[in-house]
Amino acid sequence: MIMAIVKKELLQLRRDPRLMGLIIVMPLVLMILFAVALKLEPNNVKMAYLDEDQSFFSNLIKTGLWSDGYFQMYEVPSREAIIEEIRSGRAQSGMYIAKDFSALLTENKQPHVQLYVDGTMPSLTTAMKYNSSAATDAEVTNDMYFLDEDAPNTVIAEDPFIMDTEILFNPDEKETWFFLPGVIGVLIMQIALILTGITIVREREQHTLEQLFVTPISKASFIIGKLLPYVVITLIDFYVILGVGWLFFDLPQPSSHFLLFALASIYVAVMISLGLLISLISQTQQQAMFVAIFIIVPSILLSGFIFPIEAIPSSVRVISYLLPFTYFVEIIRGLLVKKTLLVDLLYAYGALLAFVVVFVAGSILKFKRTL
Amino acid sequence: MIQAVDLVKSFSGVRRVDGVSLDIKQGEIFGLLGPNAAGKTTVIRMLCGIMQADSGSVSINNTSIEKAKREFGYVAQYFGQYGELSVWENLHFYAEMYGIDDEEHLEGLLKRYQLEQFRDVDAGALSGGYKRRLALVCALAHDPKVLFLDEPTAGIDPVTRKLLWDDFYALSAEGKTLFVTTHYMEEASRCHQLAFIAEGKMIAQGTPKSIKDALGDVVVYTYKQNYSPEVTKAIQGVDGVILTNQFGDDLHIVTEQGLRQASLEGVISGVTREPVALHITDPDLEDVFIALTQGDVS
Numbered sequence: 001m002i003m004a005i006v007k008k009e010l011l012q013l014r015r016d017p018r019l020m021g022l023i024i025v026m027p028l029v030l031m032i033l034f035a036v037a038l039k040l041e042p043n044n045v046k047m048a049y050l051d052e053d054q055s056f057f058s059n060l061i062k063t064g065l066w067s068d069g070y071f072q073m074y075e076v077p078s079r080e081a082i083i084e085e086i087r088s089g090r091a092q093s094g095m096y097i098a099k100d101f102s103a104l105l106t107e108n109k110q111p112h113v114q115l116y117v118d119g120t121m122p123s124l125t126t127a128m129k130y131n132s133s134a135a136t137d138a139e140v141t142n143d144m145y146f147l148d149e150d151a152p153n154t155v156i157a158e159d160p161f162i163m164d165t166e167i168l169f170n171p172d173e174k175e176t177w178f179f180l181p182g183v184i185g186v187l188i189m190q191i192a193l194i195l196t197g198i199t200i201v202r203e204r205e206q207h208t209l210e211q212l213f214v215t216p217i218s219k220a221s222f223i224i225g226k227l228l229p230y231v232v233i234t235l236i237d238f239y240v241i242l243g244v245g246w247l248f249f250d251l252p253q254p255s256s257h258f259l260l261f262a263l264a265s266i267y268v269a270v271m272i273s274l275g276l277l278i279s280l281i282s283q284t285q286q287q288a289m290f291v292a293i294f295i296i297v298p299s300i301l302l303s304g305f306i307f308p309i310e311a312i313p314s315s316v317r318v319i320s321y322l323l324p325f326t327y328f329v330e331i332i333r334g335l336l337v338k339k340t341l342l343v344d345l346l347y348a349y350g351a352l353l354a355f356v357v358v359f360v361a362g363s364i365l366k367f368k369r370t371l
Numbered sequence: 372m373i374q375a376v377d378l379v380k381s382f383s384g385v386r387r388v389d390g391v392s393l394d395i396k397q398g399e400i401f402g403l404l405g406p407n408a409a410g411k412t413t414v415i416r417m418l419c420g421i422m423q424a425d426s427g428s429v430s431i432n433n434t435s436i437e438k439a440k441r442e443f444g445y446v447a448q449y450f451g452q453y454g455e456l457s458v459w460e461n462l463h464f465y466a467e468m469y470g471i472d473d474e475e476h477l478e479g480l481l482k483r484y485q486l487e488q489f490r491d492v493d494a495g496a497l498s499g500g501y502k503r504r505l506a507l508v509c510a511l512a513h514d515p516k517v518l519f520l521d522e523p524t525a526g527i528d529p530v531t532r533k534l535l536w537d538d539f540y541a542l543s544a545e546g547k548t549l550f551v552t553t554h555y556m557e558e559a560s561r562c563h564q565l566a567f568i569a570e571g572k573m574i575a576q577g578t579p580k581s582i583k584d585a586l587g588d589v590v591v592y593t594y595k596q597n598y599s600p601e602v603t604k605a606i607q608g609v610d611g612v613i614l615t616n617q618f619g620d621d622l623h624i625v626t627e628q629g630l631r632q633a634s635l636e637g638v639i640s641g642v643t644r645e646p647v648a649l650h651i652t653d654p655d656l657e658d659v660f661i662a663l664t665q666g667d668v669s
Contacts, residue, residue, distance in 0.1 A: 206451075207449040207451040208451050208452065208453055210416075210421060210451055211447055211509075212468070213420075213421040214419050214420070214440065215440065215465070215469065216441055216468070216469065217468055370422055370423045371416060371421050371422050
């Protein structure tokens with residue numbers, strides 16, 4: 001009898017080619033994607049630097065870092081600009097070499113080189129500490145030891161200069177600051193995609209859609225009416241989750257409550273409209289759930305939420321930029337932890353808005369008032 | 372009132388509805404009769420505008436179906452109301468879809484269909500018969516001029532079926548036009564006008580009487596005997612027998628005019644080894660239906 005049930009289940013699965021496709025293709029695609037993409041250690045980390053010394057010695061440090069291939073370095077005009085570059089997300093790290101670097105070096109006074117790292121990105125800090133050691137390699141420092149002819153017996157310090165690393169925005173390296181902002185987005189994505197993902201396909205399966213289609217309701221009224229309650233519910237959910245983060249998990253306050261609300265509204269709209277599109281392209285609730293998972297899992301892994309985007313090979317990184325969650329993570333970290341200026345987040349807000357437009361347009365095109 | 376011209380619909384390259392045309396007058400109960408998979412539901416869906424015809428046109432009162440949405444109500448073959456909502460919430464919802472907020476009218480509908488007692492019961496918890504009534508009530512919420520009913524009494528007990536049909540007559544008397552699909556012969560004979568559809572093609576159209584006449588010059592005999600496959604087989608082998616059709620203890624034998632009663636009786640008694648007396652009777656709609664779907668009558 002068990003075999004009869006097993007056989008029936010397998011037959012049913014076989015009769016749903018779309019679902020079968022999803023069952024076979026989804027794990028394959030995700031497996032290959034993650035095998036290629038997931039690396040804990042970032043490379044091509046952008047570094048904004050200012051070298052006020054512009055000497056042979058400061059060049060040695062820069063060349064040391066550069067030749068390692070880990071950093072993509074570019075110069076900025078001021079020390080403040082380094083931090084702003086990191087705050088805006090254009091760079092993930094920074095370096096400052098003061099004007100008196102070579103002077104202090106030649107006097108054996110152990111000058112400091114200041115490194116900065118974006119503390120909102122998990123694993124970047126550790127990786128940064130490890131990789132910046134290229135600047136203190138023997139190849140770089142060999143030429144940096146000086147003997148004072150007047151005092152030949154002076155003990156020369158082991159390291160000719162000292163690398164200081166300042167962890168920006170999250171100096172205590174709080175893990176909740178890394179992850180909690182993104183967790184809000186993951187939860188909202190799950191709630192919204194699954195709530196709306198099945199909303200229309202369920203009406204189709206239960207034959208209520210057929211009954212609705214004969215009424216004079218317009219396409220737009222139907223879609224708006226279907227989505228509005230979910231938008232409100234999900235928005236409330238957003239603030240409930242956020243509130244718990246603030247109350248119990250030491251989540252920082254945003255730089256602007258208005259911008260946070262704007263983010264919440266746009267992000268919820270993205271996810272709800274994506275859910276709607278899923279509901280329209282799926283023929284059964286089961287298919288809709290699968291498609292939702294197909295979007296949720298890569299979103300978690302490829303968005304920079306857990307693994308830095310810089311660790312993802314550029315060929316796969318395209319997918320990261322096609323995931324709305326990537327922009328959400330960027331904005332929410334910017335607002336809550338880094339206090340990024342709006343101007344530097346505008347592109348991410350713009351990207352989220354573009355997703356809303358694309359998903360709504362897709363839904364309108366896909367939605368037909370006939371069976 | 373309702374006009375359909377040359378409706379064609381194919382699914383996966385197979386023509387399911389092939390050139391169906393209809394002309395239905397106001398106040399008529401129009402029955403679309405056909406075996407399963409004949410294309411009845413596809414036709415009714417195209418008439419309601421919820422399925423796009425590949426070609427052909429539909430109009431209600433000379434208005435396109437899209438513009439005539441307020442003019443008709445539709446009861447689908449499957450229960451299409453919201454099981455989680457109460458009877459009243461369902462009715463109110465459908466009324467609101469048409470901008471109707473006349474509570475008195477809606478209460479009146481509940482009363483008319485004996486649904487007041489279930490006013491606050493979840494629709495999903497209703498029995499099959501009451502679910503049908505609710506579907507009908509929801510379709511009537513906006514007081515439409517036309518009602519499309521897709522197998523409205525399928526799976527319904529005879530008492531409820533009779534109640535519903537009494538009501539269909541009442542609605543028709545109120546001037547409403549009813550379009551009903553069915554495969555119940557007894558229901559078909561209650562319609563003012565009938566159309567027979569088989570394999571997507573219209574094979575007969577007219578009043579139940581005129582459709583019975585479509586059998587042409589035939590004689591229908593009744594043979595009172597329990598079902599016997601040997602007898603049926605022997606009769607079917609006789610030249611001039613169009614078809615046989617068992618009704619409980621009665622076997623209807625539809626034959627051409629020229630076949631002699633005595634020779635038919637002789638064939639039967641040859642099998643039963645008893646004297647046999649056949650009686651001439653009126654053709655039943657089912658005889659016509661089977662003959663038409665078998666293609667014996669054109």
